[in-house]
Amino acid sequence: MNIAKSIVRIGLMSAVMSACSSVEQERKIEFIYAALGASDVIGVGASPLTEGYVYLLNHDLQLRIPGTFLINVGVPGARIDSLNEEVLLLKHFSGRANLATVWVGVNDLVDGVHPSQFQSDLRQLLRNLQSSVSTIVVIANLPDLSQLAAFRETPHPAVTAERVKAFNHAIEVEAPYVHASIVDVFDEPSAEYFAFDGDGFHPTQAGHRRMATLFRKTILERLGFR
Secondary structure: OOHHHHHHHHHHHHHHHHHHHHHHHHOOOOEEEEEEEOHHHHOOOOOOHHHOHHHHHHHHHHHHOOOEEEEEOOOOOOOHHHHHHHHHHHHHHHOOOOEEEEEOOHHHHHOOOOHHHHHHHHHHHHHHHHHHOOOOEEEEOOOOHHHOHHHHHOOOOOOOHHHHHHHHHHHHHHHHHHOOEEEOOOOOOOHHHHOEOOOOOOEOHHHHHHHHHHHHHHHHHHHOOO
16 A cells, blocks of 8 residues: 555545544434445535535435444445455444445446456455445446437547446446445436536536435435335
8 A cells, every 4th residue: 555545545534533433422323324336425526525426425325314323434435345444444443334335346347347347446446345334235327428418529548438337337237246226327217417526527516416316216215214
């Protein structure tokens, strides 16, 4: 692990410890929601960051389940091989969670990770997550990044429709082994529907709201809400 990542991990650990201490003093924690992933998980693209899809989901859960507490361990730039570190962090500080959401794969795809390696890492991640953190896991697949304006204007050799489909196939294959529910982002009308922001890569406010809507439907079904 490099120095930059170590600093991020220390910051996350401090934030989790501080947040848990504060919340425990104010109210009893009844439901723990753990969010794993990269920059989109911490709200990059939304303004403020707390308008990101994870925080919108947390707010909705708090309304339905008083005592809901979010532990967000997303790290900007994270690839799937580093999400197992997020699992270890969750295991250390929170033990079992009632729900875990995952959105991962975009950075792996852009960085040229082979689909078979992604699938192998995903298998390990999901099984570690289920056995160590939560039996209820909800994971989103990838939109067709090749249709984003940024990649249409400047094609990237690793960003192709075929690779996106291969990554999504890996998710489709591995999710059932841990009874994880899949949020289908790929079948949205188009990748541009997510209104990715000025860098052409991260969701904007509208994109985060749409992701929250998609995740919310699947989460409520898993939790038994009508």
